[in-house]
Amino acid sequence: MTVSAPHFIDHYSGSTVLLTGAEGFIGSTLVDELLAAGASVRALCHYKPYAEAGYLARHRDNPRVRMLVGDVRDPQVVDTAVDGVSTVFHLAALVGIPYSYEAPDSYVQTNVVGTHHVAAACRRHGARLVHTSTSEVYGSARSVPIGEDHVLQPQSPYSASKIAADALALSYWHSFETPVAVCRPFNTYGPRQSPRAVIPAILTQLRAGAEEIRLGALTTTRDFTYSTDTARGFLAVGASDAALGRAVNLGTGREIAIGPLAEKLIEMTGSDARIVVDETRLRPEGSEVDRLLSDNRLAQRIAGWQPEVGLEEGLERTWRWILSKPPTASAYAV
Numbered sequence: 001m002t003v004s005a006p007h008f009i010d011h012y013s014g015s016t017v018l019l020t021g022a023e024g025f026i027g028s029t030l031v032d033e034l035l036a037a038g039a040s041v042r043a044l045c046h047y048k049p050y051a052e053a054g055y056l057a058r059h060r061d062n063p064r065v066r067m068l069v070g071d072v073r074d075p076q077v078v079d080t081a082v083d084g085v086s087t088v089f090h091l092a093a094l095v096g097i098p099y100s101y102e103a104p105d106s107y108v109q110t111n112v113v114g115t116h117h118v119a120a121a122c123r124r125h126g127a128r129l130v131h132t133s134t135s136e137v138y139g140s141a142r143s144v145p146i147g148e149d150h151v152l153q154p155q156s157p158y159s160a161s162k163i164a165a166d167a168l169a170l171s172y173w174h175s176f177e178t179p180v181a182v183c184r185p186f187n188t189y190g191p192r193q194s195p196r197a198v199i200p201a202i203l204t205q206l207r208a209g210a211e212e213i214r215l216g217a218l219t220t221t222r223d224f225t226y227s228t229d230t231a232r233g234f235l236a237v238g239a240s241d242a243a244l245g246r247a248v249n250l251g252t253g254r255e256i257a258i259g260p261l262a263e264k265l266i267e268m269t270g271s272d273a274r275i276v277v278d279e280t281r282l283r284p285e286g287s288e289v290d291r292l293l294s295d296n297r298l299a300q301r302i303a304g305w306q307p308e309v310g311l312e313e314g315l316e317r318t319w320r321w322i323l324s325k326p327p328t329a330s331a332y333a334v
Contacts, residue, residue: 011239013038018085020044021092025192028055030231030242040064072114087128090118096194104157104321111161123178131169133184145295173245181243186251186294191321192228206269214278218259223292226309236305251294252307
């Protein structure tokens with residue numbers, strides 16, 4: 001069964017929802033999907049003194065979008081934002097595995113304490129919580145495809161913080177009957193993604209005419225899911241009562257190693273670049289996740305979701321988006 005627009009309109013049309021981390025890559029894509037489904041959106045964005053709205057700037061004058069600024073580490077900010085909404089999509093998080101080795105306490109404060117503030121506010125105000133997890137919580141696969149019952153393995157401070165956040169969010173379902181569902185995306189990619197992620201990192205190097213594509217481990221495999229598919233997965237899980245109290249994988253069920261992925265992108269863009277392993281990009285021993293491949297049957301069964309955009313099409317869309325942007329140095333730093 002493929003998710004269709006009417007499925008979302010029936011649930012979200014006329015409702016008011018909150019997104020934390022709304023200005024981010026997945027968050028801003030989800031804002032677009034919610035607006036298309038007829039919802040009004042409160043967009044909680046991390047405070048910046050220069051008032052940059054990022055990919056939400058085009059919604060500044062939309063009467064169905066209310067911009068809020070703050071930090072999920074502040075419980076009063078979170079409580080005010082949650083008051084009066086039916087559903088909270090909690091995407092705000094400190095991401096990026098390499099930095100978690102340098103500043104693990106920051107990940108605990110934002111990802112764990114911040115999630116506690118959101119869950120507690122949802123309990124007080126009777127809102128449904130759709131919490132964002134990550135496939136990194138599974139660590140290196142012990143069996144594939146990875147189902148939701150796979151053991152959780154904290155192979156980086158980042159993944160440990162997300163494991164803790166997932167457990168804390170779900171505890172509110174078990175302890176207080178707060179309606180909580182957990183979405184567990186597998187390597188989302190597409191337009192708007194940070195150039196530090198592997199696909200835009202490769203593509204931006206290729207656009208700049210690089211003769212060498214510098215990467216970390218080439219044999220690790222990932223299950224890449226296009227951004228609109230992930231966003232619609234959030235909507236499907238958020239609309240499903242059967243998803244309450246559960247974590248639900250959002251992945252394609254297909255994997256590709258980073259080396260062959262880079263080769264595919266080099267061929268797609270018509271480049272003659274060669275691939276070079278950069279040891280500074282390798283994770284510490286014991287922290288590398290060798291294989292991520294999702295079992296998405298639960299999402300299909302209880303939420304009626306399955307991905308619609310294949311890898312080749314998604315990569316082409318991402319390449320066209322990168323070509324549409326000014327090739328500034330800051331935009332293409334990796």
